[in-house]
Amino acid sequence: MKIPKTFTLAGIRWTVEETDAISDMGHCDNETAKIRLRSDLSPQVKAATFCHELQHAIRFTTGVDEHDEKEVDAQGNLLHQFLEQYGAR
Numbered sequence: 001m002k003i004p005k006t007f008t009l010a011g012i013r014w015t016v017e018e019t020d021a022i023s024d025m026g027h028c029d030n031e032t033a034k035i036r037l038r039s040d041l042s043p044q045v046k047a048a049t050f051c052h053e054l055q056h057a058i059r060f061t062t063g064v065d066e067h068d069e070k071e072v073d074a075q076g077n078l079l080h081q082f083l084e085q086y087g088a089r
Helices: 042-062 069-086
Strands: 006-009 010-018 026-029 034-038
Touching: 006 034, 006 042, 010 042, 026 042, 034 042
Parallel strands: 010 034
Antiparallel strands: 006 010, 026 034
């Protein structure tokens, strides 16, 4: 799965960056519209982490500021599986 460098949700341009400056696998910052992914992750884990953080971005965009991590994980994992199976056709 190819992770975009930028994407748009509801007119807001989000950026995606890889970094060594975070200890978590990923982070979604609503204030800067930025998703950060740890650069040393394997491609598959990085893609799954991006899908997880994308779920956070979608929730922020729809006005939901409190996120249930179990829901974010479940939906992120399902999105990742779907994109791996059907996304590049």
